[in-house]
Amino acid sequence: MLIDHIGQIILKNGIVLNAPYSVFTDKEFAILLSAVNICHIIGRIAFPIFCFLLAEGFLHTHNIKRYMLNLGAFAIVSEPVYDLGFRGKLISSEAQNVLFTLLLGLIVLAVIEKSRNNIWVIVICTSDGALLARGCMLDGGYYGILLVVVFYILHDRKVIKCIAAICIMFICGLEFSPKGILDPYFLTSACSLIPIFLYNGKRGINMKYFFYIFYPAHLLVLFVITSLAVIPRL
Incomplete structure (x- = not known):
């Protein structure tokens, strides 16, 4: 995620889109664009893991309301920083940060569990959640909602869960546009x-709040770096 955001905020928004044409040769500019794409491709590994961890967190949490409250609070705090980093302004309706996507996924899982995993509730809630994510332009969109549900429903069936996730990665045409089995975006997502x-199902080091804080903090740091960077004008 950090590598992806370095590429998008510093390299793309900070340099590629703002540098005068005379600063770089065509070859240097092409290298910069390639670096942005490489960062974006590498970053595709992160999002499915976030969705998986959300489903695991839902299955193991002792307080779903607190879980939702934490996600919602940090989503709200992160939004202005997200807009600054990706849109260059404090408030933007063009896209919403990924914590809102995860919060919506958590709500969908809560409704599904409440119905005791009724198949029709699963279908309806997943569809509605996916449409809402797309309509609200949440980062990750319907792709994220589908992954979260798959990781939850197929929690104990590792092979089928991974096969279903691969199918979602290949089919969904949001940020993971399927261009063939060898498409680098698909391959890194599958990794x-x-x-x-x-x-192994065991809890690791408890760093929950570190990751909550890291999300808005790293976006703010990258935005500040971009703002302070000066491209020499010839």
């Missing part, structure tokens, strides 16, 4: 399933 498959 996220390796640690997911190998997960």
Whole structure:
């Protein structure tokens, strides 16, 4: 995620979109664009892992309301920083940060569990959640909602869970546009399933609030770096 955001905020928004044409040669500019794409491709590993961790967190939490409250609070706090980093302004309706996507996914899982995993509730809630995510332009959109539900419903079936996740990655045309089985965006997304498959079900070091804080903090740092960077004008 950090690598992806370095590419998008510093390299793309800070340099590529603002640098005068005379600063770089065509070759140097092409290298910059390639670096942005490479960062974006590498960053595709992160999002499926976030969705998996959300589903695991839902299954193991002792207080779902607090879980939702934490996600919602940090989503609200992160939004202005997200807008600054990606849109260059404090308030923007063009897209909403990924914590809102995860919060919506958590709400969908809560409704599904309340129905005791009724198949029709699963279908309706997943569809509604996916449409809402897309309509509100949440980062990750319907792709994220589908992954969250799959990781929850197929929690104990590792092989089928990974196969279903791969199908979602390949089919969904949001940020993971399927251009073939060898498309680098698809391949790096699929690589996220390796640690997911190998997960032993045990809790690691408790760093919950570190990651909550890290999300808005790293966006703010990257925005400040971009703002302070001066491209020499010739």
